[in-house]
Amino acid sequence: MFSESAALRRIAPSATIGISAKARAMKAAGRDIIALSAGEPDFDTPDNIKEAAIKAIRDGKTKYTDPDGIPQLKQAIVDKFARENGLTYKTSQVHVAPGGKPVIYNALVATVNPGDEVIVPAPYWVSYPDMVMLAGGTPVSLLTSDADGFKIQPDALEAAITPRTKWIILNSPSNPSGAAYTRADLRALADVLLRHPQVWILTDDMYEHLIFDDFEFTTIAQVEPLLYDRTLTMNGVSKAYAMTGWRIGYTAGPEPLIKAMGKMISQTTSNPCSISQWAAVEALSGTQEFIKPNAKLFQARRDLVVSMLNQANGLHCPTPEGAFYVYPSARGCIGKTAPTGTVIKTDEDFAGELLEAEGVAVVHGAAFGLSPFFRISYATSNAELEDACSRIQRFCKTLR
Numbered sequence: 001m002f003s004e005s006a007a008l009r010r011i012a013p014s015a016t017i018g019i020s021a022k023a024r025a026m027k028a029a030g031r032d033i034i035a036l037s038a039g040e041p042d043f044d045t046p047d048n049i050k051e052a053a054i055k056a057i058r059d060g061k062t063k064y065t066d067p068d069g070i071p072q073l074k075q076a077i078v079d080k081f082a083r084e085n086g087l088t089y090k091t092s093q094v095h096v097a098p099g100g101k102p103v104i105y106n107a108l109v110a111t112v113n114p115g116d117e118v119i120v121p122a123p124y125w126v127s128y129p130d131m132v133m134l135a136g137g138t139p140v141s142l143l144t145s146d147a148d149g150f151k152i153q154p155d156a157l158e159a160a161i162t163p164r165t166k167w168i169i170l171n172s173p174s175n176p177s178g179a180a181y182t183r184a185d186l187r188a189l190a191d192v193l194l195r196h197p198q199v200w201i202l203t204d205d206m207y208e209h210l211i212f213d214d215f216e217f218t219t220i221a222q223v224e225p226l227l228y229d230r231t232l233t234m235n236g237v238s239k240a241y242a243m244t245g246w247r248i249g250y251t252a253g254p255e256p257l258i259k260a261m262g263k264m265i266s267q268t269t270s271n272p273c274s275i276s277q278w279a280a281v282e283a284l285s286g287t288q289e290f291i292k293p294n295a296k297l298f299q300a301r302r303d304l305v306v307s308m309l310n311q312a313n314g315l316h317c318p319t320p321e322g323a324f325y326v327y328p329s330a331r332g333c334i335g336k337t338a339p340t341g342t343v344i345k346t347d348e349d350f351a352g353e354l355l356e357a358e359g360v361a362v363v364h365g366a367a368f369g370l371s372p373f374f375r376i377s378y379a380t381s382n383a384e385l386e387d388a389c390s391r392i393q394r395f396c397k398t399l400r
């Protein structure tokens, strides 16, 4: 009889992928559904990047490559970190994998032992705790609050660190809250981390280029160079260059860690797609001219969504600094009764009733470790966003 491994039984399927699949199935069955659940840009990969991939195919760049990336891409990544983040790395400190997700997984599997703790600030990207558990470690959820802008506070970080803490995962701008840490925020966290030399820092900078209102992006190894030797700075082309399907993520960090990650993938996935790697070389080294206009476009959508959600009975939506998500509170709706007669006790009930009543798919906050909230991805057209937010307003009005 089939049975899952003990490691797999520790984890749950991705809630965001699950809800997107449910929304797609309802749509296929003829329901009028607006899915605000998927975490990917709605625009196409820029042409110069596509052309680089086509050229790679024509040039026969279709063979195995070094498992952790072609030298040309590693160099483009070294140049990117120097140019955009003021961080100096050698190509031997760079690891490329089939997406940002595998980069994080590779780092955790290469380093975490049973009993090791990994601090994961909540709300968190759904995959962090499960990847920690797959690696055999213990995720330690560090709750934030909307009052603190969903950012961890130095005293809370200090209290969460134990002798068993191996990693802390930072993510700025954040999926799901959109919150981003300022230089001063990171400085204060760095001061705590300097006191705990056993703690390594994995910073997920995936949404670096999606920042608004002249927010200045910084990353922790840049803010505190003394942390450079225990920081893994992770990034990818998925969100910034609308390349989610191409599967390229990358990271740079201390050489022994990068070597260990390389050893791991030499026996598992081997290299990411050779053609995607050449496309990523162009993404990082070619024109960057669409990045700022894209951020402006997302900023306008953020403003639209925040404003409309704050007009809905019982909702409160903070204004995030980046990414393409908002994380409104549904506190004012908890305890009310939906048109189906169901009492809304949790954010999962809220999301379920909203989907049934108005066909709007959002992801409940419990999936991200912090309730009673829900996540909206606004990476969709203004017309669809307006329609979805009107439906949410209408739904909230029906709650008694």
Ligand SMILES: Cc1ncc(COP(=O)(O)O)c(C=O)c1O
Pocket (backbone or CB within 6 Å): 039, 098, 099, 100, 101, 102, 125, 171, 174, 175, 204, 206, 236, 237, 238, 244, 247, 248, 249
């Ligand atoms: C915070 C964060 N990190 C990493 C990833 C993974 O990106 P990729 O698609 O490159 O695996 C995502 C994707 O949703 C994300 O939101």
